[in-house]
Amino acid sequence: MRSHYKVVVLGAKQCGKTSILDQVINGSKRKFNTNYEPTIEDIFGAVVETDRQTKEKIYFFDFSGMSAPLNIDAIKTYLSYADAFVLIYAINDKNSYLIVDHIKKAIDRHKDRDKRDMPIVTIGTKVDRFREREVDFDESQGWAQREKTRLFEVTATERKSLIEPFVYLASKLNPPQNKTTFPQLHRKSKTGNILSLEL
Numbered sequence: 001m002r003s004h005y006k007v008v009v010l011g012a013k014q015c016g017k018t019s020i021l022d023q024v025i026n027g028s029k030r031k032f033n034t035n036y037e038p039t040i041e042d043i044f045g046a047v048v049e050t051d052r053q054t055k056e057k058i059y060f061f062d063f064s065g066m067s068a069p070l071n072i073d074a075i076k077t078y079l080s081y082a083d084a085f086v087l088i089y090a091i092n093d094k095n096s097y098l099i100v101d102h103i104k105k106a107i108d109r110h111k112d113r114d115k116r117d118m119p120i121v122t123i124g125t126k127v128d129r130f131r132e133r134e135v136d137f138d139e140s141q142g143w144a145q146r147e148k149t150r151l152f153e154v155t156a157t158e159r160k161s162l163i164e165p166f167v168y169l170a171s172k173l174n175p176p177q178n179k180t181t182f183p184q185l186h187r188k189s190k191t192g193n194i195l196s197l198e199l
Contacts, residue, residue, distance in 0.1 A: 013065025
């Protein structure tokens with residue numbers, strides 16, 4: 001059993017990564033600052049309940065926004081310690097969506113064989129600005145299916161909308177153990193005690 005997991009959060013500048021983490025983890029009641037303050041690096045710690053009601057300790061590494069061309073060395077560094085990724089774009093910013101596409105493809109290209117099943121969750125944020133939508137919902141859903149990532153659309157102004165992606169992620173980080181198809185074997189020792197062997 002793992003004591004904690006490390007999740008790297010990536011996306012373009014100003015897509016709302018830090019706002020989402022601050023809101024879902026801290027339940028921030030503050031008004032959202034319209035003056036952009038770039039993140040260099042923040043770490044958010046949280047205990048997240050899975051869909052099986054187990055609790056997982058997760059550290060979210062919030063890095064500065066990425067732009068094209070991607071820094072592949074940074075992606076490789078993140079891959080060296082990440083247990084999962086959260087990729088975030090704004091539905092009202094097509095460029096942020098394209099950057100997430102580049103990030104996802106770079107992760108797939110450079111991840112080791114032992115991380116091929118690593119969870120990757122994608123979040124389209126700012127759905128409260130649906131009138132400014134630049135990323136078509138059906139297009140993004142199709143992309144998510146092709147890329148084998150789970151896509152959620154949320155708004156950082158409504159904490160309830162943020163819970164599902166993080167519960168899903170925690171559940172994927174620690175899935176239920178596969179039950180073996182072999183029966184449990186019991187053997188009686190000479191002293192009469194039963195030894196239980198699980199395959």
